[in-house]
Structures are given as structure tokens and as C-alpha cells.
Amino acid sequence: SQTIHQWPATLVQPVGSPLSLECTVEGTSNPNLYWYRQAAGRGLQLLFYSVGIGQISSEVPQNLSASRPQDRQFILSSKKLLLSDSGFYLCAWSTSPFSYEQYFGPGTRLTVT
Amino acid sequence: AQTVTQSQPEMSVQEAETVTLSCTYDTSENNYYLFWYKQPPSRQMILVIRQEAYKQQNATENRFSVNFQKAAKSFSLKISDSQLGDTAMYFCAFMKHSGGSNYKLTFGKGTLLTVNP
Numbered sequence: 286s287q288t289i290h291q292w293p294a295t296l297v298q299p300v301g302s303p304l305s306l307e308c309t310v311e312g313t314s315n316p317n318l319y320w321y322r323q324a325a326g327r328g329l330q331l332l333f334y335s336v337g338i339g340q341i342s343s344e345v346p347q348n349l350s351a352s353r354p355q356d357r358q359f360i361l362s363s364k365k366l367l368l369s370d371s372g373f374y375l376c377a378w379s380t381s382p383f384s385y386e387q388y389f390g391p392g393t394r395l396t397v398t
Numbered sequence: 399a400q401t402v403t404q405s406q407p408e409m410s411v412q413e414a415e416t417v418t419l420s421c422t423y424d425t426s427e428n429n430y431y432l433f434w435y436k437q438p439p440s441r442q443m444i445l446v447i448r449q450e451a452y453k454q455q456n457a458t459e460n461r462f463s464v465n466f467q468k469a470a471k472s473f474s475l476k477i478s479d480s481q482l483g484d485t486a487m488y489f490c491a492f493m494k495h496s497g498g499s500n501y502k503l504t505f506g507k508g509t510l511l512t513v514n515p
Contacts, residue, residue, distance in 0.1 A: 317501070328402075328489055328505035329443075344502070375443060385431045385493055385501055389443035 287312035291376050291390040299398055304349075304363035306393050308376030311357065316378040318359040319387060320351055323373040335359060336381060371397045400425045400492050404506035411480045412514050418465075419475045419509050421490030427451075429495040432466065432473045433503070438486040446488070449473065451495075480513045487511075 288311045298304060310316050317336050321329040331344045333351035341351050348367050352360045359376055376390040401424045411417035423432070434446040449457045449466050456464050461481075465474045477484055490506040 319503075321503075326507070328491075328507045329503070330505070331502055334502065373441060377443075379501060385448065385495075386445060387501070387503060388445075392441050394441075 287378075287388065289376060289378055289388060289390040291374075291393050293393060294391065295394045295396075297396045297398060298366050300368055301365050304361070304366050304370070304395070306361040306374055306376075306395070308359040308361075308390055309357055310359075310378045313357070313378070313380065315356060315381050317381050317384070318353065319377040319379075320359065320361050321375045321377065323375060323392075325372070329375060333361070366397045368397050371395055400427070400430075400494065400504045402490050402492050402504055402506035404490055404509050406509045407507070408510045408512070410512040410514055411477075413480055413482060415480055416476060416478045417480055417511065419477075419488050419490075419511065421473045421475070421506060423471050423473065423490070423492050425471070425492065425494070427494050431493040431495065432464075433491040433493065434462070434464070434473075434475045435489045435491060435505075436484075436486045437489065437508070438483075443489075447475070477511075482513050482515060485511060485513045 290309050319334045320332040323329045335353045349363050375392045377387040379387045403422045430451045432449045436444045436446045447459045447462050461478045463476045487508045487510050489508045492504045493501050
């Protein structure tokens with residue numbers, strides 16, 4: 286069966302510090318991968334998606350970047366965090382090439398102080 | 399661009415009763431999917447039910463059913479026989495059937511449902 290992992294589960298970082306959140310998927314190959322952010326009182330906003338290694342599409346211009354160094358690994362990064370980067374970050378995957386169903390990870394709560 | 403609107407920030411229902419959550423969306427697409435996701439206090443997003451726009455029949459999953467009105471761009475969720483475990487944030491979401499290899503979800507802001515004993 287397929288599983289999706291995210292770490293860390295929670296993170297408190299000062300403004301201006303770097304960020305690296307990791308997402309890995311097990312039990313499937315060549316998945317589509319997604320990063321979403323959920324700000325307080327809001328729905329999920331798609332940040333990045335990837336259809337293959339090294340292929341990243343950005344949905345919203347921001348202080349963040351994403352990378353996919355391996356087939357089932359998706360990383361969200363920042364060189365310098367802003368207060369506005371605080372939120373709940375969710376990784377999701379779906380089968381490729383066709384899938385309307387996305388499966389979400391447990392999420393990472395990021396607090397920038 | 400597509401938008402999804404959930405006009406009820408919070409709702410409550412008594413255990414065993416029925417509740418309906420509202421969702422409207424705006425799109426110029428004709429072929430798309432609609433979803434209801436549940437986010438309990440654990441924050442894990444769970445797919446509750448989906449509806450393909452080309453299907454006239456409303457989707458049903460056990461106690462969960464939808465009322466899909468394509469012309470009105472309305473997609474409500476009905477929960478029957480509410481249980482305490484149904485307490486969660488519920489998100490309505492839209493996905494355009496682009497025909498490509500990636501499918502993007504557009505979410506509403508959510509409705510916090512509380513089931514009272």
C-alpha cells in the first residue's frame with residue numbers, strides 16, 4: 286500500500302532563517318506531487334506541483350521554492366523565512382498520468398517567529 | 399480562474415441528525431470534478447466524496463451524499479445520522495479536467511462542523 290510521510294511535524298524558525306521540509310511517498314512510482322499551504326482560517330492553496338524528477342511548476346510567486354531530487358521525494362525550501370510563511374504545509378500525491386484523487390500527508394506546522 | 403465559495407464558516411448539529419453544508423463555485427469549464435474533503439483535529443485531509451460534472455446522478459458514500467446542481471454551480475454535502483467523529487473542518491474543492499498529467503485542486507475556505515452529543 287502507498288504511504289506518504291512528511292517531516293518535521295512541527296517547526297519553529299526565526300525570521301530570516303532557512304527552511305527545508307521533506308515529503309516522501311512509498312509504494313508507488315512516478316507520482317505527481319504537490320505542496321499546499323493552509324493559512325489560519327483559510328483553505329488550502331497550491332504552491333507547487335511536480336510531474337517528474339526535476340520538473341517543478343509554481344502556482345504562486347512567493348518566498349519559497351521546491352525541488353524533486355528523486356522520484357518519490359519532494360522538498361519545500363526557503364533561503365530566508367518571512368513571518369507570512371507561517372502556516373500548515375501539506376504534501377500530496379496522485380497517480381500519473383491520470384488521477385483526480387490526491388492523497389495527503391500528515392502535514393507540517395511551521396511557525397516563524 | 400476557478401473559485402470555490404463556502405458561505406458557512408461554522409455549523410453545528412446534534413448527534414444522529416442531518417446537516418447540509420453549502421458550496422458554490424465559478425468556472426467556465428464544462429468538464430471538471432468536485433470534491434468534499436474532511437480535516438479532523440488531527441489535520442489529516444481525507445477525501446469524503448467526489449462528483450464528476452458529466453454525471454447527472456448525485457454521488458453517495460454511506461452517510462454522505464451530495465446535491466450537485468450544475469447549472470446553478472452548486473455542490474452541497476449532506477451528512478445523515480451525524481456522528482461525533484464527523485466533527486471536522488470540511489472543504490469543498492474543484493478540479494478542472496485539463497487532460498494533462500497533473501490535476502490541481504482549488505479549495506474553498508472551509509466549514510467547521512461540530513457534532514454535539
